[in-house]
Amino acid sequence: MDRLYLMTVFVAVAEKESFAGAARQLGMSPPAVTRAIATLEARLAVKLLDRTTRYVRVTEVGQGYLQDARRIIIAADEADHAVVGGNAEPRGHLVVTAPVLFGRMYVMPGIIDYLRAHPGTDVSALFLDRVVNMMEEGVDVGIRIGELGDSSYRALRVGQVRRVVCASPAYLDQFGIPTVPEELTGHTLVVASSMSARADWRFQCQGKALTLQVKPRLVVSSNDAAIEAALRGIGLTRVMSYQIAPMLASGELKIVLSEFETPPVPIHIIHREGRHASAKIRCFIDLMAARLRADSSLA
Incomplete structure (x- = not known):
């Protein structure tokens, strides 16, 4: 044999x-x-x-x-x-994973463009707020937000996002704008995905890490819910900048304490194949990389 x-x-x-x-x-x-x-x-x-x-x-x-x-x-x-060669037409089934909100806001439009451009393909999208084991779950391409810990994947950096504190203009007009992280203890805070009545918010002050233990008034199970609460003027919340990009553009939310933000978090497209990846994977990566790099909210 x-x-x-x-x-x-x-x-x-x-x-x-x-x-x-x-x-x-x-x-x-x-x-x-x-x-x-x-x-x-x-x-x-x-x-x-x-x-x-x-x-x-x-x-x-x-x-x-x-x-x-x-x-x-x-x-x-x-x-x-x-x-x-590079001219093969993409065909077959492609499995893609990304975080839930990022997938809905940024990856799904790319998937639609990909399917329209390549009729011989079909896609399964796994939008999950957890790290997916790509080999065990049969995933071809992943979009990861954060530092990569597994060097076995091929990775292409396509942007970055920030962890930001935000609130509605109405809330800030009524209760004031915090000028240093310590002033957050006097504000109403909304925390997502925490089972505890307390949470750690990390900042950077004069080059040094600063961890502030905050006590939220409202704890919710998703970033969507935290953002909705902030939009309704209940208080301040801390999320990834991409998650509120449309609200920032419309003026519905404003970022505070930007000078105390921790370093930006990278965005990578990862896959397990080599530099001569199959046409279905190569074309999807090229399309998504171009879209994400062109988006000013991810720069």
């Missing part, structure tokens, strides 16, 4: 921790998967997988081979994509 084929089967079994799961992923029969693994182990004269009727686990020696096999498969895929 072809060595690259055997490696591909082994990687699938290792990642799925299941012969049946690998068979479904590869479109093979379970016996064919079993034969491929047996052939590979016989060729290498080592045991790559421990398996019982209840589980499949990669052995210690198999872990090293798994990493090498992944690199070889990626290199082979990149070589294939390089031969196909």
Whole structure:
């Protein structure tokens, strides 16, 4: 059997921790998967997988081979994509993830443009306010806000956002504009996504970090709700700048304490494929990168 084929089967079994799961992923029969693994182990004269009727686990020696096999498969895929070239028409299913509000406001318009431009594609959008394990959940492209902790992904920086404190003009007219973070303790505060009656708001003062423990009068479960409360003049809230970009442009909300903001947070487009990514992924990344970089609210 072809060595690259055997490696591909082994990687699938290792990642799925299941012969049946690998068979479904590869479109093979379970016996064919079993034969491929047996052939590979016989060729290498080592045991790559421990398996019982209840589980499949990669052995210690198999872990090293798994990493090498992944690199070889990626290199082979990149070589294939390089031969196909950059003019291939995007086709197939694309899975995209992003934070909920960012996805609705910035990613969804890009997805619509992408689908209109490439009729041979379809898209699943996972807008979730949690870090998605792209490999386990079958995600092709992710938009992440924040520093990246996993260097295994290919990342393209496309913008940045700020953490800002804001309120309605009516609230500020009635209760005054805070000039230093400590003055927030005398204001009505709205906090999103906290189960506690207290929250930490971080600032930067003369180059030094400042953490202010605030006691909100209103705690809500979503940023949408916190923004709505601020729009209705109940108090100040702290959100990402992109989340209130339309309200800032219309004058419905105003930012305060801007000179005490922490450093901007980067936005990246990430994916797991190499520099010769498939046409469906490459075209989507190019489209989204151009859109996000052109948006002044993300500069």
